[in-house]
Amino acid sequence: MTRRGIAGVTTTALLASLPVLALEPPQATAASKTSTMAQSALQRAAATGEPVEVMSERTEYSQTVANPDGTFTLTQSTTPQRAKAPDGSWQNIDTTLERRADGSVGPKSAVVNLDFSGGGAGAGMLQLGTDEQSMKFGWPGTLPTPALNGATATYRNVLKDVDLQLTATAEGYREVLVVKTPEAARSPELENIKLTASAKGLSVIPGVGGGLRAVDADGNAVFTGPAGQMWDSAGDTLPPAPKSEAAKQRGGKSSQPTVAEQPGNEEGEPTHPGEGDASAELPVTVTGGAVSVAPDLDLLRGKDTVYPVYIDPPVGLGVSERTKLSSDGDKFWQFDKPMGVGKCGNADGYYCGSGYTDRMYFEFAPTKLSGKYVIDATFRAHETWSFNCTPYWVDLKRTDNISEGTRWPGPKTLDHMGDRYISAGRDKNCSPAQPDTWVEFNDNPQEGDENLASTVRSFADGKIHRLTLMLRATDESEPRAWKRFDDNAELKVNYVPRPGMPTSVGVIPGTGTTAYCRTSSSDPLTVTTATPTVQARVQTKVQPKGGEEKGSLQAEFWMERKNGSSWDKVWSDYKPDKGWDPDGTLEKAVTSQRADGGLYRFKSRTQSHWYYGSKSGDLFSPSSSWCYLKIDTSAPKAPQITSTGPYTECTTNLCEPKGGPGVAGASNPQRIQLQFQQPDH
Missing domain, CATH: 2.60.40 (Immunoglobulin-like)
Known part of the structure; x- marks a missing residue:
């Protein structure tokens, strides 16, 4: 069969109006595609042989890099790693408070907009928000000019011998009332501490377990806070930890750590109860226009109470949740310093605590993994201290989800993710030295019960809505297995986009x-x-x-x-x-x-x-x-259409209009020429 030339059949039509033809835009040229791809992180990674960050996907909590092999690696952190500056650039987190031109006080760099009062009317005690969503709390009285110390603003004597401390965190704030004397504790104003509350774009409602939540119009929690907590200073009066006879005979530094080296040294800051402190939980009451807590009067005014007494209801972002639970009833929601895992007891001359057990939980949201195929996954936690130099096993488990109301023994365990045999953090106290280090959990092909990658794959596919991982000592009866881990843990995921x-x-x-x-x-x-x-x-x-x-x-x-x-x-x-x-x-x-x-x-x-x-x-x-x-090669070919103007066919980048409301597009009717081809013979 040969192809003939164009036949001389021509049709001329007068058209009052032209229909719009749905033409597929022309395919991009190879040169333009190459230029576009050359700008991508994936192409630069392949060209250089080095990972390249995908800057458009960077957030406060996550970072994505393109790898030379064509995969991507997402690192999702449980604590914010950076914050947006007013000009849109990224900067390090810095919760150091500074006085601002408008008279307020706030952190230098955080992931939320946070304003503390610079003094004056109590109604402006603090405001917390993101974009068009914010909430505001007020103190029932006048506030003095605060003294600033790092991330904490102290308002002296808001009541007689009672200080108000507001501490900025990367994700929110912590409010602590410091009751310094028995006489101050008898103030009737402390029997029910009420703050005014208002919100913009949010609703403040009761939370889980006696806490509070600020939710958006769809019911999603933007800010969350657990039940309040109060504790005294009884732990400050405890005698030094006893030495065992064996430890006394050995002598030397390693058998009796300094205060800084003590494995269980989790006191020292007035933000959480420490070892030996008497404590109580305070449910938060949310009513129209106010939130309040009623302190435990037996603890506040008891004959055995050691002052100062601290009363603390924290609030923070609900982006990524974490908590540490202790078997003695204490909980450390959104903790922001290293905490323990295992039995906090006494062995070999080292004292951690009274024998309670600690577990640590981290929760992740799947936002960045939707539509991705997970190839591999690694969970990392940073071990900062171990009870001694002997390695002990630590487990990683998947559990049901946590909330601000989660208490001991914690949510139900669902699956085993992995385990590691490790001792780290004591540095030169061990030989060889054991510096603090990241402990990584990644599936071992030789151990069939390790399921982290497949679990994260189900997480990315939407089969799991939130991923909660627990760190615990394998042997919770052994005090030597106690370890301390940082508040920041990471989920590293290697993936490729799923095709659609x-x-x-x-x-x-x-x-x-x-x-x-x-x-x-x-x-x-x-x-x-x-x-x-x-x-x-x-x-x-x-x-x-x-x-x-x-x-x-x-x-x-x-x-x-x-x-x-x-x-x-x-x-x-x-x-x-x-x-x-x-x-x-x-x-x-x-x-x-x-x-x-x-x-x-x-x-x-x-x-x-x-x-x-x-x-x-x-x-x-x-x-x-x-x-x-x-x-059917004998059928007529599609006609070729040409126009005498003024209208032209739309292209990918240009669709030129003619005329307008009340303005004719052309003074004369447009002529369209249709030219047909004869079929092949």
Whole structure:
């Protein structure tokens, strides 16, 4: 069969108005695609052989890097690692308070907007917010000018011998009333401490376990606070920890650590009860326009109470939750310094505590993992101290979720994630030295009960809504297994974007540019060439936001021909032929020679391929619907349309209008010329 020239058949039409033709925008040129990809972190990582951060995906809590092998690594932290400056740049967290031009006091750099009163009317005691959502609390009286010390503002004698301390944290604040004397404790104003409360874009409601929450219009908790807590200073009067006889005989520094080295030295700051302090929990009452707590009067005014007494209701962001639970009833929600795991007791001359048991919990949200295929996952916790130099096992477990109201023994354990045999943090007290270090939990292929990667994969797929991980000593009866870990833990996830079903799937019936898809075999598209062009636009499962990496994708094409009552594969192809294209690229392929008069169908799906260490794999999206077509080279070709103006065909970057309201687009009717081709012979 040979192709003839254009026949001289011309039709001229006078059109009062032109319909808009739905044309597929032209495919980007190879040069423009190369230029775009050259700017991506993934391409720069491949070119340099070094990981490159994807800056558009950086947040206060997470960081994403593109790796040379085509994968990505997300590191999600339980505490904020950075904060946004007013100019949009990133800066380090710095909760040091400073006096501001408007008279208020606030931290230099935090992930929330936080304002403390600079003194004056108590109604402006503090304001906490993000963007258009904020809440405000007021003190029932006048506030003096505060004394500033680091992150803490102290308002002296808000009541007689009672100080108010407001401490900025990276995610919120902590409020502590310091009752310094028995005479101050008898003040009737301390029997019910009430603060005025108001909110913008939020509603303040009772929280779990006697706490409070500030929720948005959809009921999502933006800020959370546990029940209040009060404690005295009895722990400050405890005698030094006793030495065992064996320890006395050994002598030397290592058998009797200094205060700074004491394994259980978790007191020393008036933000949490310490060892030996008497404590009580104070449920928060939320009523119209106010929140209040009623202190335990037996503790506040008891004959054995040691002053000062501290009364503390903290509030913070609900982005990522963490808590430490103790078997003696204490809980440390959103703790912000190293805490313990294991039995805090006494052994070998080292004193930690009275024999209570500690467990630590960290909770993660799946926001950054939606639409991703998880290849590998690692949980990291930073061990800062161990009871002695002998290694002991520590477990990582998945549990039910936590909240500000979670108490001992904690949520139900669901699965084992891993364990490690480790001792770290005592540095030169051990030989060889054992500096503090990150303890990493990553699946060991030789241990079938370690399920962290598969669990995080289910987490990314939406099968788990929140991921809560617990650190605990394997042997909770052994005080030597006690360890201390930092408040910041990390979940590191290696992933690739999951491919999504392609769009714009269709066949170009002749030599034009517009593709069509007929989804019924009884009404196939007539195609006038024996080598039709098919197309599909590759997609990721979750559409990338502006600036996000767009994946590395191919389009797979698959064509079948009707053979009696069955369909037989006759052709397949991938585009691009080499390498990969980003999300949204329109891929086109020309089929091999097809038989005239045959009934065909074709479909497409998006593919991605990944390499990670010695592993590799392919990922496929679901296939598109079948597109049916019939080859008929004797049918008339699609006409070529030309215009005498003033209207022009819209292109990808230009769609020039003519006329306007009350203004004619053209003084004379436009002439459109349709030029037809004869069929091939």
